Amino acid sequence: MAKPSGTRSVKVYLGMLFLLGIAPLLFQWTNQPFLLDLLSRGLIIGIAALSLNLILGYGGMISLGHVAYLGIGAYCVGIPAYYDIYDGWIHLSLAVVTCALFALITGAVSLRTKGVYFIMITMAFSQMIYFIFLSLEEYGADDGLVIYARSEFPVWINMEGAISMYYWIFGLLILTLFFIHRLVRSRFGRVIIGSKYNDLRMQSLGFNTYGYRLTCYVISAVICGLAGVLLGNFTSFISPEMMSWTRSGELIFMVIIGGTGSLFGPLFGALSFLFLEEALSLITIYWHLIFGGLLIALVLFGKGGIDAWLSKLDK
Amino acid sequence: MKQNMRADSVLFIRSLCKSFGGIKATDDVSLSVCRGGIHAVIGPNGAGKTTLIAQLSGQIRPDSGDIEFDGRSILRAGMAQRARAGLARSFQITSVFREMTILENAMLGVQGAQGHSYRFWAPVHQDQDLADIAMDHLMTVGLHHRSGRIVSSISHGEQRQLEVAMALAMQPKMLLLDEPMAGMGKEETFRMIEILSSVGAEKTILMVEHDMDAVFSLADQLSVMVNGRVIATDSVAKIRSNPEVQKSYLGGSCAKD
Numbered sequence: 059m060a061k062p063s064g065t066r067s068v069k070v071y072l073g074m075l076f077l078l079g080i081a082p083l084l085f086q087w088t089n090q091p092f093l094l095d096l097l098s099r100g101l102i103i104g105i106a107a108l109s110l111n112l113i114l115g116y117g118g119m120i121s122l123g124h125v126a127y128l129g130i131g132a133y134c135v136g137i138p139a140y141y142d143i144y145d146g147w148i149h150l151s152l153a154v155v156t157c158a159l160f161a162l163i164t165g166a167v168s169l170r171t172k173g174v175y176f177i178m179i180t181m182a183f184s185q186m187i188y189f190i191f192l193s194l195e196e197y198g199a200d201d202g203l204v205i206y207a208r209s210e211f212p213v214w215i216n217m218e219g220a221i222s223m224y225y226w227i228f229g230l231l232i233l234t235l236f237f238i239h240r241l242v243r244s245r246f247g248r249v250i251i252g253s254k255y256n257d258l259r260m261q262s263l264g265f266n267t268y269g270y271r272l273t274c275y276v277i278s279a280v281i282c283g284l285a286g287v288l289l290g291n292f293t294s295f296i297s298p299e300m301m302s303w304t305r306s307g308e309l310i311f312m313v314i315i316g317g318t319g320s321l322f323g324p325l326f327g328a329l330s331f332l333f334l335e336e337a338l339s340l341i342t343i344y345w346h347l348i349f350g351g352l353l354i355a356l357v358l359f360g361k362g363g364i365d366a367w368l369s370k371l372d373k
Numbered sequence: 374m375k376q377n378m379r380a381d382s383v384l385f386i387r388s389l390c391k392s393f394g395g396i397k398a399t400d401d402v403s404l405s406v407c408r409g410g411i412h413a414v415i416g417p418n419g420a421g422k423t424t425l426i427a428q429l430s431g432q433i434r435p436d437s438g439d440i441e442f443d444g445r446s447i448l449r450a451g452m453a454q455r456a457r458a459g460l461a462r463s464f465q466i467t468s469v470f471r472e473m474t475i476l477e478n479a480m481l482g483v484q485g486a487q488g489h490s491y492r493f494w495a496p497v498h499q500d501q502d503l504a505d506i507a508m509d510h511l512m513t514v515g516l517h518h519r520s521g522r523i524v525s526s527i528s529h530g531e532q533r534q535l536e537v538a539m540a541l542a543m544q545p546k547m548l549l550l551d552e553p554m555a556g557m558g559k560e561e562t563f564r565m566i567e568i569l570s571s572v573g574a575e576k577t578i579l580m581v582e583h584d585m586d587a588v589f590s591l592a593d594q595l596s597v598m599v600n601g602r603v604i605a606t607d608s609v610a611k612i613r614s615n616p617e618v619q620k621s622y623l624g625g626s627c628a629k630d
Contacts, residue, residue, distance in 0.1 A: 245490040248497050252470060252481055259468040262430060264456035264485035264543060273491065 067369045071322050078228060082221045094220055096336060100329045101227045102288045105234050107312045107324035109281035114310065115319035116242050117274050118254030119169070122177045122306045123184025127157050127279045129301035131286015133191065136203040136296045146209030149287055157283030158276050160187075165275040169268060181303050191298040202297025209291055217291060227288050231325070234281055239321055241277070250274050315356045317363030326364040383408045383547050383577045384429070384460075389438035391428060398424040399435065400601035406547070406594075411573040413588045414581045416598035422581040423465055425598070426551045429579070430462040431455045443546060456485065459546035463536045465555055465581075469524050476520035478535055479507035482542025507542055514538040514568050530561030537568060541576075548572070550580040554587050566590055589613070 078101070085094040106128050113119040134153035138144070164183040168176055197203050208217045217223050241247050253260045253267040260267045290296055299305075308331065316327020334352065338345035360367070384406040391399040398421045406412045414422050427433040429440060431452035440447055447455050456462070470478050480497065483506045484490055497503065511517040514534040524532060533553060540548050553569065554562045566587050569578065573591065582588050588595065589609055596606040597618050605618050612618055 240494055240496070243496040243498065244494055245484055245492040245497055245500075247493075248477075248481060248484065249490045255470050255472060256468055258432065258452075259464070259470070260481075260485075261452040262432075262456055262462045262464075262468075263482055263539065264453050265490065266451070266453040270490065 067322075067365070070368045070371070074322065074326075075232070078231075082224050086221065091220065094224060096332065097329075098220070098224045098227055098292055100332045101224075101231050101325075102285050102292060103309075103312070103332060104325040104328035105227075105231055105285040105288070106282050107309055107316065107328040108231075108234050108238060109278045109285065110309050111313045111316075111318060111320075111324040112238055112241070112278040112281070113275055114313055115317075115324070116247065116254065117250045117271060119271065119275065120177050120310070121168075121180040121275075122303060122310065123164075123180035123182075124278075124282060124309055125301050125303075125305040126184035126187045127161070127282035128286040128289060128305075129187065129191065129296075129298070130156050130160060131283035131288075132290035132293075132296045132300065133197070133203070133286075134283070135209060135287055135290030136205050137197055139205045139207065140197060140203060144207055144210045146211040146215070149209045149290075150284070153283045153287045154280055157279045157286075161276040161279030162272070165272050165279075169271050169275065181306070184301060184306060185303055188298055188301045188303070191301065198297070200298060202295055202299070205290060205294045205296065208294075209287070223292060227292070230284060230288060234284075235321060235325075237281075242321075246270065246273070311353060315353070315360060315363050317365030320363070320365040323363050323365035326368070330364060381408060382406055383443060384579065385441040386429070387439045387441070389425070389428060389435050389440065391424060391433065391435045397601045399428065402438070402598075402601070402603050404596060404603060404606065406577060406579050408577055410593040411569070411578045411580065411591050412594040412596065413592035414579070414596045414598055414603075415583070415585075415588055420598040421601040422598055423551055424601075426462065426549050426579075426581055429549055430460065456543060456545075459544075460549060461540040461543045461545035461547070462549040463540045463551060463553060465551040467529070467532045467536055467555075469532050469535050469539065471523075471525040473524060474520065475511065475516055475522050475524060475527065475531075475535055476504065476507055478524060479511050479520075479538050479542050480504060482510070482539040483507050486543040486545075510538045510542045511535075513541060513572065515564070528561075530557050530564065533557060533561070533565065534568065537565075537572070541572065545576070547577040547579065550578060550582075552581055552583060554582060554584045557584075562587060 081097055082094055085091070106124070110121065110124045113121060131153040134156055135149045138148055138152065168179045168183065171179055191197070192200050211217070215226070217226055242251065249260065249265050249267065249270045253265070253271060257267050312327035312331045313324045314327070315330065316325065317323025335349060338349050382405040386402060386404040389399050389402040390397070402425060414425065416422055424433065428435045431450060442455070442458060442460055447458065450458065470481070480503050483503050508517055508520065511520055514537055516531060516534055516538060519527065524535065533555070537550070537553060554565055557565065562584060569591055572578070592609055594606065595609050595612040596603050597612065598604070605612060605615055607615065
């Protein structure tokens with residue numbers, strides 16, 4: 059069973075959240091707006107990685123099309139904004155409904171397959187979305203879409219400043235972590251984890267696993283869509299490129315180097331991925347070469363991912 | 374006579390056929406399993422015993438024929454549906470969850486029998502009700518004192534016992550056991566015979582088994598399968614003295630007894 063992350067490394071996790079909580083203040087004090095920007099992005103992608111981990115790490119469903127939901131979420135901000143509709147609740151509900159529907163339809167088909175076929179079919183569906191947005195001239199096609207203002211919420215939800223934006227992202231991150239923490243320990247979670255290890259056995263125990271897996275797939279897509287809404291607000295420029303299947307590959311990488319099936323792992327993975335990418339590109343223009351090598355080393359030697367190393371430190 | 378038998382049976386199989394390519398794995402099999410008894414299916418390797426179990430549990434669809442369970446045809450029901458209807462299966466290849474504890478495995482069985490699991494919030498490990506029922510069934514197979522152990526760290530024999538406990542945890546009307554003694558030593562086999570005879574006192578069992586000692590000491594009824602066909606079904610004593618069965622399967626081993 060996925061190891062109960064609540065026991066051993068709880069101090070590491072709380073410390074991590076504390077650091078993330080005070081980071082904007084440190085950055086402001088040291089006057090590093092760029093780092094705040096990078097960290098905000100990292101947390102958004104982190105939420106997307108957490109959502110992917112729900113199906114990949116806990117459910118054993120390796121989707122190579124998960125960024126489609128990130129993109130759909132972002133376009134659910136971008137397209138209404140294009141028509142001067144900035145109501146945040148409209149953006150949010152549009153993203154939730156669209157992601158849930160798309161996940162329900164594509165999941166219903168994809169989950170009929172297993173293994174490599176599942177990977178290929180999820181990739182095919184996300185490429186469909188990618189090419190649809192690529193051909194939508196009205197919404198900028200491959201030039202992308204500029205979002206001129208952030209989603210508008212009641213006054214108490216203010217996303218205008220960089221720091222308040224960060225704290226809304228941080229808030230959704232905490233919510234997502236708590237939600238997944240509860241979910242994987244519930245009856246539903248047990249069925250999902252069980253069907254990852256032995257789907258046939260779960261069916262023979264009376265579980266119609268298809269329905270449970272589909273539900274899990276939809277939940278994961280909706281969380282990723284919410285991350286997309288944040289991304290759309292944060293970057294203020296969105297393009298189909300963010301939905302290309304290579305992006306989904308990166309997301310899988312983040313989950314794996316962070317630690318599949320661990321609660322915090324994918325967040326660590328996403329943050330290290332983005333910071334490493336940034337740091338290496340400062341050093342040399344051939345950074346892809348070093349980055350690729352590092353990733354290979356991490357996958358080869360880093361069993362259990364970053365989360366597993368942290369657990370060892372905590373022993 | 375035949376009508377009478379059918380009324381008394383929990384599971385009634387009629388002219389079941391299943392071919393893979395040119396091989397008839399199940400060839401016009403008809404069987405009736407009496408309520409409350411232990412019915413064993415024996416036969417050489419490749420006789421189609423596991424294929425039969427797989428069709429009964431819903432893993433494989435038969436080409437033709439019918440399966441009635443508890444008075445209703447279950448042919449169109451899927452695996453999960455049949456399991457919830459009270460037909461629990463254990464596997465020849467141990468299919469327990471090695472990454473979980475013994476208790477967590479048994480709790481899954483209870484959870485499977487307790488209606489839907491679309492419950493997203495309450496933690497399972499605090500579900501005392503689930504754990505208590507699971508513990509009862511672990512006690513039946515004698516694993517209750519080791520309930521916290523991770524399954525990958527327990528012996529093969531114990532894993533086979535857990536396999537039975539998981540099937541029991543579903544509170545089924547009938548158990549389909551696919552070689553419960555598979556890969557066991559003498560000591561472990563003896564323990565399993567004890568367990569199954571106590572379980573068999575309360576539940577109907579259809580089991581496929583190779584171990585003749587186990588079969589002869591447990592079963593009330595015996596069916597012999599050869600090349601996908603059931604060549605004889607009768608009481609244990611009569612099967613042992615049936616010349617056709619001795620020739621095709623039991624060889625000379627029975628004559629010595």
